[in-house]
Amino acid sequence: MKILVCIKQVPDMESRFRPNGDKTWYDESDLAFRMNEYDEYAVEQAVQLKEQLGGEPEITVLSIGPERTVEAIKKALAMGGDRAVHIRDDRYYQKDPWQIASMIASYAKGEGFDLIFTGMQSQDRGSAQVGVIVAELLGIACATTLVGFSYDGGTITAKRELEGGIKGVAKLKLPALVTCQLGLNTPRYPTLPNIMKAKKKEIASLTPAELSGEAELTATAAIYPPAKKGGGLVLEGEIGIQVDRLMGILKEKTAVLR
Amino acid sequence: MKALLIGEYRQGKLLDTTYELKAFADRLGADSVMLLVGSDADLPKYEGRLYLADAGKYGEYNPDLHKQLVLQAVEKENPDCIVFVHSSYGWDLAPRVAVALKAGQVSEIVALNDGAYEVNACNAKLRRTVTPKGGLAPSGACPLAVLTIQAGAFSPSGEPQGAPQLERLELSGTASAIEFVGYEAAEQKGVDLSKAEIIVSAGRGVGKKDNVPVIAALASALGGELGASRPVVDAGWVDHSHQVGTTGQTVSPKLYVACGISGAIQHLAGMKKADFIVAINKDKDAPIGEIADVLVVADVMQFVPAFTAKCAR
Numbered sequence: 001m002k003i004l005v006c007i008k009q010v011p012d013m014e015s016r017f018r019p020n021g022d023k024t025w026y027d028e029s030d031l032a033f034r035m036n037e038y039d040e041y042a043v044e045q046a047v048q049l050k051e052q053l054g055g056e057p058e059i060t061v062l063s064i065g066p067e068r069t070v071e072a073i074k075k076a077l078a079m080g081g082d083r084a085v086h087i088r089d090d091r092y093y094q095k096d097p098w099q100i101a102s103m104i105a106s107y108a109k110g111e112g113f114d115l116i117f118t119g120m121q122s123q124d125r126g127s128a129q130v131g132v133i134v135a136e137l138l139g140i141a142c143a144t145t146l147v148g149f150s151y152d153g154g155t156i157t158a159k160r161e162l163e164g165g166i167k168g169v170a171k172l173k174l175p176a177l178v179t180c181q182l183g184l185n186t187p188r189y190p191t192l193p194n195i196m197k198a199k200k201k202e203i204a205s206l207t208p209a210e211l212s213g214e215a216e217l218t219a220t221a222a223i224y225p226p227a228k229k230g231g232g233l234v235l236e237g238e239i240g241i242q243v244d245r246l247m248g249i250l251k252e253k254t255a256v257l258r
Numbered sequence: 259m260k261a262l263l264i265g266e267y268r269q270g271k272l273l274d275t276t277y278e279l280k281a282f283a284d285r286l287g288a289d290s291v292m293l294l295v296g297s298d299a300d301l302p303k304y305e306g307r308l309y310l311a312d313a314g315k316y317g318e319y320n321p322d323l324h325k326q327l328v329l330q331a332v333e334k335e336n337p338d339c340i341v342f343v344h345s346s347y348g349w350d351l352a353p354r355v356a357v358a359l360k361a362g363q364v365s366e367i368v369a370l371n372d373g374a375y376e377v378n379a380c381n382a383k384l385r386r387t388v389t390p391k392g393g394l395a396p397s398g399a400c401p402l403a404v405l406t407i408q409a410g411a412f413s414p415s416g417e418p419q420g421a422p423q424l425e426r427l428e429l430s431g432t433a434s435a436i437e438f439v440g441y442e443a444a445e446q447k448g449v450d451l452s453k454a455e456i457i458v459s460a461g462r463g464v465g466k467k468d469n470v471p472v473i474a475a476l477a478s479a480l481g482g483e484l485g486a487s488r489p490v491v492d493a494g495w496v497d498h499s500h501q502v503g504t505t506g507q508t509v510s511p512k513l514y515v516a517c518g519i520s521g522a523i524q525h526l527a528g529m530k531k532a533d534f535i536v537a538i539n540k541d542k543d544a545p546i547g548e549i550a551d552v553l554v555v556a557d558v559m560q561f562v563p564a565f566t567a568k569c570a571r
Contacts, residue, residue, distance in 0.1 A: 013381045014520075016543055026384060097353075098362065121349075124380050127365040128344075132353035141435035142321070144350040157439070160319075162268070162346045163409075165444030165498075165505055168319050171437040183492045217362030217392035218403075221374060226385045232547060236555045243564045246536065249552055254534045256456050256480070256513045257569075 001057035004113040005046045005081065006104055006131070007039035009065055009072035010124045019223045025093045026124075026223065035072040038119025040079075040187040041180035045149050046117050047080030048185065052151065057115075058082050062107065064100060066090045070203065077198035078190030084203045087211065095216065097125075101133035102212035108138060115156075116177040120145050128179075135177035143170055147183040259400065261288040262337035264328060266347050267296035268318055269441060275343045275409050276302050282341060282405075282412040285370055292422065293331045295324055305420030309334075311427040319347070322434040325354045327427050332359065344406035356404040362390040363404040368411045375405065382523060382545040409504075410527055448499035449483055456482025456513045459502055459529075460490050463518020463539060463558050467495040473517050476562050479569040485509070485529075487519045503528035518558040521546030538562065 011017070011031040020027045035043075043061070050057045061081040063069045066089070073084045087103060089095070095103075108116065116138075118131035128144070135142030147167065148159025160168045161181050172178075190198070233249070235242045250257050263279035265272065276294070283290040293309040294302065295316050302308065309331045316323045328351070332340065340355060342348030344366040356363040369376040374387040390403035451457055458477035460470055470490075477484045486496035488503055502509055504524040514532035519525060521537070521544055529535070530549050537550035538558050547553040554561055 011380070013383075014541060015380075017380045017383045019384070026380060096362065097365075098356075126378065127363070128349040129353045129356075129363055129365060132350065133357055136354050136357040142354075143436065145346050159442070160346060160350075161505060162441075163504055165501075166269075167442040168346070169439040169442060170319060171439060172435060176435075182488065215391075217356075217360070217390065217401075218364055219389050219391055221387040221389045223379065223384055223386045226378075226382065226548070232550045232553055234542065234547070234553045234555060236542075239556060239560055239564050242554050242556055242561060243568050246552060246554060246565065247568055250513070250534075250536070253551070254513050 001053065001115065002111065002113045003046050003049065003057050003059045004108055004111070004116045005039070005042050005059060005061050005076065006116065006118040006134070007043065007061060007063045007072055007076055008036040008119070008122050009033045009063065009069045010036045010122055013123050018225070023222050023224065024220050033068055033071070035075055036119050036122050038121060038123070038180055038182065041182065041184045042117035042119050043076045043079050043081065044185045044187040045180060047188070049115075049151055050080060060085060060111070060113075062087070062104060064089050064103060065092050073203055074198055075190060077201045078195045079188055080194070081201070083201055085206060086203055087206045087208060089208045096218045097127045097129035097133060098217045099212070099214050101130045101137060102214040103208060104130070105134050105137035106212040107206065108134065114174045116140075118177065118179050120179040120181045131177055131179040138175075138177070141172040141176040142178070143172055143176075144179040145181045146178050147181050149178065149184060259286065259288040259339070260335065260337045261286065261290045262328075262331055262335055262340045263290050263292045264340065264342045264348070264351070265292055265294035265296065265302055266343060266345065267294060267300070267313055268347070270297070270300070272296060272300045272302055275345060277414045277418045278343060278407065278409065278412050279341050280304065280418065281414040282367075282407050285412060288338070291331070291335050291337070293328060293427075295327060301422060303418040303420055304422040306422060307425060308422030309425050309427050316429065316432065317438050319438045320434050320436060321351050321354055322436060323429060323432060324351055325358060326429055328355050329358055330427055330429075338400055339403045339405050342404070342406045344408050348406045352404050352406050359402060359404070360392065361402040361404050362392040363406070364388045364390060365406050366408045367405055368408045378523070381520065382548075383543060408523065448497060451483055451485055451500070451502060451507045451509045454483040454509065454511050456480045457485040457502070457509055457511045457529075457532075458482055458515040458517065459485030459487060459519060460496060460517050461487040461519030462489045463520070464490070465518075465559065467493070469559055470495050472559065472562055472566075476515065476517075476566045476569070479566045480513070480515075482511070482513070487522070487525050516546055516550070517562055519546055520544045521548070
């Protein structure tokens with residue numbers, strides 16, 4: 001079995017964000033980058049499946065981005081990926097989901113992957129499109145937003161998260177692509193021996209020009225901080241004073257404190 | 259401009275979010291037609307043409323078949339845009355339709371900004387306006403686009419009215435790569451937060467499971483219930499029955515205290531109707547500050563015990 005896991009490196013979402021010079025993306029300086037949270041579930045599920053099948057499947061990790069992306073790739077390899085493909089692209093952020101997915105599909109087409117895992121969305125862009133587009137371009141079955149995954153004899157049982165706590169269960173035959181949601185599993189921490197082993201694993205490097213030349217179908221016209229609605233009171237300073245002020249406000253503005 | 263609206267139907271019922279699609283079309287100033295894979299037994303109140311396919315035959319979740327049904331309606335109507343709710347149904351189906359039409363997709367629109375589509379980025383700390391490019395729509399007026407709208411962002415202004423003109427859609431075959439097995443009900447709710455007057459919720463910012471009792475102590479000092487955000491529930495720190503948000507409970511207490519909750523959209527959707535919202539967060543820029551009446555900028559584990567002591571006095 002050949003497995004592909006698509007990952008993205010994104011900034012820590014606790015960071016402060018400001019627009020870049022031409023206001024088409026955020027300024028990357030001073031940001032700490034890490035693997036997209038949803039992609040960690042994707043890597044973990046792939047590794048769990050490999051373990052379930054006695055180590056037979058080969059897991060390829062793919063990521064698109066600049067030099068720094070290698071750090072996220074190395075983490076995925078240390079978690080249990082076998083080899084990796086880095087599509088080196090400094091202008092990745094100017095590409096829309098269609099272009100990103102087209103590059104991935106163009107790479108995957110010749111490789112004959114049986115199963116592809118992606119996160120359900122990236123934490124920075126949050127479009128939730130790339131995985132589904134890849135599946136459609138490859139003409140394989142796809143289910144999104146998995147919080148449960150099991151595999152038996154060529155069939156996946158996917159538990160999808162729906163609204164209001166309900167889940168929908170569906171079966172898909174390989175080849176297939178699934179997108180992973182928070183709650184699917186608990187991603188492992190790479191152990192030191194595995195981090196050392198990962199250093200020896202192959203990371204092939206490709207350029208966008210070797211893959212798809214698709215033009216964009218959507219473009220970011222501008223990026224900016226949301227308009228502050230204001231209204232809310234901000235209490236800063238010493239804890240004791242904050243406590244007293246909040247107590248005063250609650251007594252004045254709500255009827256719940258007696 | 260003409261919009262094709264894709265309604266939602268689950269467990270034998272029309273979903274109310276369907277009406278938000280019409281509200282969005284109105285805001286766009288677009289004419290609309292609607293498509294629903296549903297049933298005659300629960301039709302939307304809608305003034306206009308409704309393409310209806312039978313959910314009994316084509317399933318409630320069968321994206322392969324639903325895509326073909328949408329494409330049939332597209333062929334008949336030549337819309338400029340196709341609009342879905344950004345939900346487990348919409349984000350699953352919309353990109354499939356976009357690829358088939360080679361149309362650009364704009365995901366989770368939260369507002370219209372001078373007619374341009376506005377979406378969130380980076381946990382709602384930034385906004386983007388996104389322009390569809392790609393090929394022109396059949397009308398030639400604008401690029402053909404697939405759009406998904408954030409649930410709750412475009413509320414209907416009044417009670418929906420009207421009886422749709424039905425036009426039925428059929429497919430010649432029902433072969434599909436996906437077999438829908440069924441639903442799993444929400445877990446039994448141990449706590450009914452919907453009736454609570456005061457809720458004190460724990461978020462990721464409380465740091466670890468051992469700190470949750472500190473938040474629970476404030477809840478009980480105020481005579482309220484303990485709530486939680488999703489990451490805290492997924493980490494196993496608090497039982498799912500306490501979860502507030504899209505995939506948990508929707509609440510409207512008189513007082514909501516969010517402790518270490520950054521304010522993901524899914525959480526806000528579950529609690530923004532609270533009468534009074536207090537957020538305690540060390541990040542002054544956390545999105546929860548946008549809807550909080552009071553934002554206390556502090557370390558949760560320092561502020562909450564001090565405040566609890568004050569309440570107990």
